[in-house]
Amino acid sequence: MKLKSKNYYIRKSHRYLGVILGIQFLFWTLGGLYFSWNDIDEVHGDHLRSEKKYFPASMNLVSPQVVLDKLNANNTIDSVMSVQLIEIAGVPAYQIRYYSGEADHSAHEAGSHMPGHTSNVKVQLADAGTGDFLPALSKEMAVTVARNQLVDPIKVAQVEYLTEVGSHHEYREKPLPAWAVTFNQPDNCTVYIAAELGTFQAIRHNQWRAFDFFWMLHTMDYEGRDNIGNWLLRIFSVFGLVTVLSGFVLYFVSSPSVRKIKKRVPQVR
Numbered sequence: 001m002k003l004k005s006k007n008y009y010i011r012k013s014h015r016y017l018g019v020i021l022g023i024q025f026l027f028w029t030l031g032g033l034y035f036s037w038n039d040i041d042e043v044h045g046d047h048l049r050s051e052k053k054y055f056p057a058s059m060n061l062v063s064p065q066v067v068l069d070k071l072n073a074n075n076t077i078d079s080v081m082s083v084q085l086i087e088i089a090g091v092p093a094y095q096i097r098y099y100s101g102e103a104d105h106s107a108h109e110a111g112s113h114m115p116g117h118t119s120n121v122k123v124q125l126a127d128a129g130t131g132d133f134l135p136a137l138s139k140e141m142a143v144t145v146a147r148n149q150l151v152d153p154i155k156v157a158q159v160e161y162l163t164e165v166g167s168h169h170e171y172r173e174k175p176l177p178a179w180a181v182t183f184n185q186p187d188n189c190t191v192y193i194a195a196e197l198g199t200f201q202a203i204r205h206n207q208w209r210a211f212d213f214f215w216m217l218h219t220m221d222y223e224g225r226d227n228i229g230n231w232l233l234r235i236f237s238v239f240g241l242v243t244v245l246s247g248f249v250l251y252f253v254s255s256p257s258v259r260k261i262k263k264r265v266p267q268v269r
Helices: 006-036 064-074 139-149 206-219 231-254 256-264
Strands: 077-088 091-100 121-127 156-162 178-183 190-194 199-204
Touching: 006 206, 006 231, 064 077, 064 091, 064 121, 139 156, 139 178, 139 190, 139 199, 199 206
Parallel strands: none
Antiparallel strands: 077 091, 091 121, 156 178, 178 190, 190 199
């Protein structure tokens, strides 16, 4: 039985690796083209947002201590995480994040309102002009806040209250609960407003959604889309390197010049 040459096995390995990786290479190429031909600021929806307005320096505000004293009167505050002046439908408001009871500081701000995180951090909104407590945003207030974020908002198509989202949701890893306010125009965009925080969080529109889909194909994270260190991507990256190297080897061993050199070299017996 005649033994097959090593060139045969190199060709066969290169061929099968090419078939396995070809589709993913196509996805990577299409994604790279889409990423490079799109302005990332437009993907984020910056062109849809209205110009940010600031409060006049002459406005009258009560001290945040007034709000903290009211909180202390009704709750046991372990510690204060942050006090921030925000705008809710044109009205200045304090957003106070604090710990009540036995504080779990390990979760900290980033995970305090994220799905899957447990922490006893709380949020209280208050009118910065009077110190009166404000409730979490209602549906009507959320629509007003969402409209104020857009340059030219058209009729509201849908309003949804989110208490949980899946790993593929376009509002993943953002503060919950939240209001999702969808407009037919511009660009079928949805504005997400955190109900308890009282603040705008994100704009999602068709261009972003296409970007997100290609990003999933690019990262090969078919569970959560954003993990660029997943094992599937690592494995395919190694396979890709092997495929390229095998191509170089195949070119070298198949080169007529190399064959001529081999024929000229005397064989040592």
